[in-house]
Structures are given as structure tokens and as C-alpha cells.
Amino acid sequence: MTTDSSLRSGPGTSGRRSSSRDGGDGGDHGRLPGREHLPVRQSVAAASAVPVLDVVVPVHNEEKDLHPCVVRLHGHLARTFPYSFRITVADNASTDTTPAVAAALAAELPGVRYVRLEEKGRGRALRTVWSASDAPVLAYMDVDLSTDLNALLPLVAPLISGHSDLAIGSRLARSSRVVRGTKREFISRAYNLILRSSLAAGFSDAQCGFKAIRREVAERLLPMVEDSGWFFDTELLVLAERAGLRIHEVPVDWVDDPDSTVHIVRTATEDLKGVWRVGRALAVGALPLERLARPFGDDPRDRALTGVERRLARQLIGFCAVGVLSTLFYLALYSLFRLGVGPQFANGGALLVSAVANTAANRRLTFGVRGRSGAFRHQAQGLVVFAIGLALTSGSLAALGAASGSPSHGTELAVLITANLAATVLRFLLLRAWVFPARACSEPDSEPDSEDVR
Numbered sequence: 082m083t084t085d086s087s088l089r090s091g092p093g094t095s096g097r098r099s100s101s102r103d104g105g106d107g108g109d110h111g112r113l114p115g116r117e118h119l120p121v122r123q124s125v126a127a128a129s130a131v132p133v134l135d136v137v138v139p140v141h142n143e144e145k146d147l148h149p150c151v152v153r154l155h156g157h158l159a160r161t162f163p164y165s166f167r168i169t170v171a172d173n174a175s176t177d178t179t180p181a182v183a184a185a186l187a188a189e190l191p192g193v194r195y196v197r198l199e200e201k202g203r204g205r206a207l208r209t210v211w212s213a214s215d216a217p218v219l220a221y222m223d224v225d226l227s228t229d230l231n232a233l234l235p236l237v238a239p240l241i242s243g244h245s246d247l248a249i250g251s252r253l254a255r256s257s258r259v260v261r262g263t264k265r266e267f268i269s270r271a272y273n274l275i276l277r278s279s280l281a282a283g284f285s286d287a288q289c290g291f292k293a294i295r296r297e298v299a300e301r302l303l304p305m306v307e308d309s310g311w312f313f314d315t316e317l318l319v320l321a322e323r324a325g326l327r328i329h330e331v332p333v334d335w336v337d338d339p340d341s342t343v344h345i346v347r348t349a350t351e352d353l354k355g356v357w358r359v360g361r362a363l364a365v366g367a368l369p370l371e372r373l374a375r376p377f378g379d380d381p382r383d384r385a386l387t388g389v390e391r392r393l394a395r396q397l398i399g400f401c402a403v404g405v406l407s408t409l410f411y412l413a414l415y416s417l418f419r420l421g422v423g424p425q426f427a428n429g430g431a432l433l434v435s436a437v438a439n440t441a442a443n444r445r446l447t448f449g450v451r452g453r454s455g456a457f458r459h460q461a462q463g464l465v466v467f468a469i470g471l472a473l474t475s476g477s478l479a480a481l482g483a484a485s486g487s488p489s490h491g492t493e494l495a496v497l498i499t500a501n502l503a504a505t506v507l508r509f510l511l512l513r514a515w516v517f518p519a520r521a522c523s524e525p526d527s528e529p530d531s532e533d534v535r
Contacts, residue, residue, distance in 0.1 A: 132192065133164035134237055135216035139206040140183070141173040143224045147182045150224045155190050157230045164241065167216060168193045171206035204313025208306070211299050219299055223290035225338035232333045237293045245329035246298045247321050249284060250291030254332035261337030272352060279360055280319050284328055287315040288352075291333060298326060305368060311348045312355035319359055324370045366451040399447035400509050403439060408501060411435035412494065424478055424493060429471060436467035440516075448517035462516040469511075470504040 136154065140147055151168060158166045170183040172195065183195040196210055211219045218240045222228060228250055239245035252259045253273060259266075269288065276282035292314060294302075298321070306316050322328060362368050414431035422430075440463030444450045450459070477500035481488050488496075 131165075132167040132216050133241065134158075134162070134166040134218045134220060135169055135210075135214045136166065136233075137169045137171050137207060137210045137219070137221040138224050139171045139173060139203045139221065140175065140179055140224050141201055142175045142177045142179055144175075144178045144182055146224050147179055148186060150226050151186050151190070151193060153226065154222075154230065155193060157233070162234060166192060167214075169210050169214070170195045171210050172197045173201045173203070173206050174199050202309040202313075203311060204306070205309035207313060208303050208309070211294070211296075212303055214296065217296050218293060219296055220293035221290070223338075227335050227338055228289070228291045229334040232291070232331050236291065236329075236331045239329040240293055240295050244327070246295055246326040247318070248293045248329040248331060249286065249318065250289045250333040250335075251284075251286040251330045252289050252333060252335045253285045254330065257332040258334045259337075261335065265337060268349060272349070275353075275356060276315065276319075279356055280363070282319060283322055284318055285330060287318055289333065289335070291331075305370075307358070308355055310351060312352050315352065316355060316359055319363075320368065320370065323363065323368075366445065366453065370451065396447050396513065397509075400443060400512070403442045403447055404505055407435050407439040407442070408498075410438065411501075412497075415494075415497070419490070424482075425475060428474055428478060428497070432467060432471050432474065436463060436470070439463070440466075440512075443512055444517065448512070450517060459516055463512075466508050466511045466516065470501070470508060473504045474500045476500075 136158075138147075138150065138154070143150075147170065151170065155168055158168070168190075170186065170193070172179055172183055180195075180197060187193050187195040196206075198206055198209060207221055218237050220233075220237060222233075232250055236248045236250060240248055251257060253270065269286070273282070273285065273287060276287055288311070294317075302317060302321060302324075305320055306313060308316050318328065411431050414434055415427050418427035418430050437460065440460055444456070444459055474497055477496050478493065481493065481496050485492070
């Protein structure tokens, strides 16, 4: 992840918050504070010191659109927004007169500031400004103001009230009203379809330039986001969703800017590279999302309930799903191995390979253990469970052979299925009580191995 050391602030810019309130290097693995409703508009002096909302407008060579955009946004917030606010113009290494326009706006309008970065990248600008902001709610929007500003208050209201952690505008919601070309519409829908199919994304519109996040959530998430360009939004949302954070979607009215300077092909290519990188990291458990597990102290799932066995139903469903797939995999391997070796060797080989895959799948999907810490020990314990299953199935085959001499292949499979059902019950009990005990699964390590943290 790139860190900008060239941050320069224009008029009205306050310095970076003290290290005790910074996200730092992400080393603080404690829970986020409980969501609370933020106070209504304070006095003028207090509002100018710490605004409730900080809206970032990232720009690069936008000398034409910047002034009318900020004036319109400032006027809208002053008229309709019931909380104190700030508008931050984040200049991404502009080479035209954008810096002069931004500095003039900061001097002209109260609550407007200007930040200069010497490197391009929308994600870099948002990370830099959001990390330094003292506002409890952080947002951003594109300089062309394609989104109807009436959606701004509905966007940030769930964050102010404490109901949600992030909020996004969606152009693809059923009630959204959108005016844009066929090519951009197709690319947008195709991209979000790719996200749903490859990363199991549940949000509808990743790239709408209209988003907000609570500051304490940003402090935990930003150190995990690697991209500094257009994929920044998608990566942030995917990590937040996988960590179980609450994402609020707002249908927006959108009028596309025909003069947009975004390079569609290059941006799409970089986005696909980002999808591959994040998908691979999620698949191998390389992202320390356990830092955000049970993020808020007011999560009802964390309340102690006497006499109630939690997680059992979910674990049973996960174990059954993994078991069905493992059994099919085992039977396919057995049939394949049986072409060249006897039934005992075929059974042993098929059971060994499927047992390793079964333990890995149950570790991640059923019992929610991520990362590489303890993986070798879990596999070793899984092999002990495998030995018990091998004894049951091999004993069943031996008994069948002694009883009928040369049983048919179908009879062998039927006996093996019955023996596996008996072994499955015992396998679940051993996995739950011995290999992945409830305490280890519900209390992630406070100091994850260095391999687990990027």
C-alpha cells in the first residue's frame, strides 16, 4: 500500500489527528465502539472545529467544473443539511489552474478546505483525506455532480444515526432514474455481474461516485485496502461486506457527464486485475478480516445467553454441505482408483485425499477459521479423524468380502455409503469438540501470525 508523505493543505486545513486516534498501521485489533446517534448541529464555533460530515471532492485537472460544483454543493448543504459539515477539495496532482481555483474556494467559502497531493489516484486521495479527517462521517462525490444532491442526506443519515457502517449510492436499483449512454450502462452492469459471480458481492453498484463511511470503520478498513486508483471503492466494499459490516444502499438519480475524462478500457482492465487479486487473497485467507469480526460492542450476537447453544445450526448446515461434496469427491476418487488397484487400496487413497480437502473446507466454511495459523495442527487432527473413518469403512469392506466373497461394485458402494454415514456423525462431533472447539473459533487470536497480515 502506498503512503503519501507529500500532503499539503490549503487554507482552513487542520493537521493530522494525534496517533492515539489514528488508524496507525492497523495494529489495534480491538472492537470498534458501539454505533451511536451523532449530536445535532452544534454552535457555530464547535461546528467549525469538528464537523459531523466531511465531503471529499477528488479532482484532477478540473478547472472548469470545480468552482460551480463546490459552490452548488456548499449551498445545498448550508440550506438542507441539519449538521455541521466540511467540504474538502482533494487535488490529485493537477497541472492546470485547479490548485488556484481550489485555494480561492477555500478562502471564499466557510467550511471549505483544499488539500494537494503530488500523485494521481482517486483511491490515494480518499485514503489520505479520510485518514486525516476528524469528522465522524466521511463521504465523497464526483466533481461533475452527476448524482442528485437530494440523495446526500439519505446517504449519510444511517451512518449518523448509528444504524450502518458504510453507505453507497446505486444507479442500478429498481427505483433509480439514470440517464447515460448504452456503452457505459452495459459496462457498469457487466462489471457488477462479474463482482457478484466471482467475489459473491451483495451490493449492487460498486463504482458509483457517491459513498460514505463512519470514521472509526475507515480507520480499520483503509490499512487493508491496497488499490489507490478506481478499484479502491470496490475493494473497500468487498472487504467490508466479507467482514460482516452493514452497507446501506440509496437509489440515486444520475445524469452521466458526457465530458468525463475517465478512460473506460484502461479502468476496466485495472478493475479486473483488482478482482483477481482480491479474489485470490480471499481464497487463501490472506486478508485479516478477523480484525473486524464482531466489530461493535452492541452486536446482539455477542450477548451471553444462558443455556442456548449458538452456531450449532449454522455449523450443521455447513458441515452437511461440505460432507455431501466430500462424499461425491470420495466416491469419484474411489471409482477411479478401483480401475487399477484393489478395494482396500482404492478406499484408503480416496479417503485420504478427500479427508484433507474435507478438513480444509470445514475449517474455513463450517467453523469460520481463517488464515494459516494452526492449519497444520488442524490437518493433523483431521487425519486422526480420517483414521477412524478408515477403520469403519475398511472394516465394512472386510466384513462384506468375508460374507459374500466377490461382491459387485454397486454393493461395495452401498456398504461404503452406509459406513460413511456412521463415520460422518462421529466426524462432526470430533471436529466441533476437538479440532475446532467453540472457544477457538469465537475468539480470534489477538496477535495473528505475520503471514496472515499484509
